[in-house]
Amino acid sequence: MSEASGRERRAANPFAGGGLDRATHLRGDLRWISDRLSDPSSRIVPVSRSRSLVARAAGEGGTEADGMAYAPVLLPPAVLASDLEPPGEWIFLGLEGGADGGRAVFAADLPGEEDVPGEAGDAREASPSDSPLDGAGEFLDLRGVGAMLGQREGSLLAYARAIVTWSRRHRFCGTCGCPTRPEQGGHVRRCGDETCGAEHFPRTDPAIIVLVTDGDRCLLGRKDIWPEGVYSTLAGFVEPGESLSEAVVREVREESGIEVGSVRYRSSQPWPFPASLMLGFRAERVGGELSVAREELVDARWFERADLARRREIGLRLPGRVSISRRLIEDWFTG
Numbered sequence: 001m002s003e004a005s006g007r008e009r010r011a012a013n014p015f016a017g018g019g020l021d022r023a024t025h026l027r028g029d030l031r032w033i034s035d036r037l038s039d040p041s042s043r044i045v046p047v048s049r050s051r052s053l054v055a056r057a058a059g060e061g062g063t064e065a066d067g068m069a070y071a072p073v074l075l076p077p078a079v080l081a082s083d084l085e086p087p088g089e090w091i092f093l094g095l096e097g098g099a100d101g102g103r104a105v106f107a108a109d110l111p112g113e114e115d116v117p118g119e120a121g122d123a124r125e126a127s128p129s130d131s132p133l134d135g136a137g138e139f140l141d142l143r144g145v146g147a148m149l150g151q152r153e154g155s156l157l158a159y160a161r162a163i164v165t166w167s168r169r170h171r172f173c174g175t176c177g178c179p180t181r182p183e184q185g186g187h188v189r190r191c192g193d194e195t196c197g198a199e200h201f202p203r204t205d206p207a208i209i210v211l212v213t214d215g216d217r218c219l220l221g222r223k224d225i226w227p228e229g230v231y232s233t234l235a236g237f238v239e240p241g242e243s244l245s246e247a248v249v250r251e252v253r254e255e256s257g258i259e260v261g262s263v264r265y266r267s268s269q270p271w272p273f274p275a276s277l278m279l280g281f282r283a284e285r286v287g288g289e290l291s292v293a294r295e296e297l298v299d300a301r302w303f304e305r306a307d308l309a310r311r312r313e314i315g316l317r318l319p320g321r322v323s324i325s326r327r328l329i330e331d332w333f334t335g
Helices: 003-010 030-037 142-148 151-169 244-256 305-309 324-333
Strands: 043-048 051-057 069-072 091-096 103-110 138-140 180-183 188-191 205-214 217-222 234-237 259-271 276-287 299-304
Touching (some): 043 151, 069 151, 138 142, 142 151, 151 259, 205 259, 205 324, 259 324, 276 324, 299 305
Antiparallel strands (some): 051 069, 051 138, 205 217
């Protein structure tokens, strides 16, 4: 086992390392799935307009700022079994508490009310249309609360969000346009037209994210949509016909003009926004001069270790702890 893979096993990134038994061998057992859908001990992970249902929780796992922590709200099937949320569309995620005898967990895509403009023109927070959920918790974006969830809980909600998003986007066949139906516990959607019958499977888009170093300094970039002062590692999607190391070299060159070598894998992170897998690397500068691609970044700079140590004094903010980019930076800084 490599040094990097050993570190990943000891401390998984947020949204990874949940430990849920996915029980793929049970997805095609229609009778077993049906029994679990009506079993009151089963639990449903609700997703509404790409948000996850969570509630404030006491205990460890809060932020540095206010100690706040969250926990997922999992619901018994009877709460959601209505015409608006048909159990036939629920997606089997796996088993909690061990092999075949564990508690079954499903994901459900709940319709939410359309955003309603307020007096100032901003949108009201979306809410589920099913009244039994009133008071159960809040539907919040995982990017905002992911760092305030436990490892297992964050992984479960990320899994549910990703596969619900995929299923919602494949209600119709991409080959012929006919409606699709779920199979294999919701992990396959098959075209309902028998002359087509195309199968559609969940997709994951690989993206590289890389910390570029040059001696005792690292390269960080900034996008205009980020909060003031935030700088992060460079990243981009892997293109067809491209290896991971090739993607690292290309993305760094395109965004910064820097040429890199010694590309080394560090760790990975599921990133369900909507369906990415972030593959973290470190690479060393071997040439080129910094030239920011303005269509990608508004700024990019070299930061010394000393800059990171006094980042509050100089107004530098690192990405949130929910992202693998923060880990890449901190691993180098403490390295």
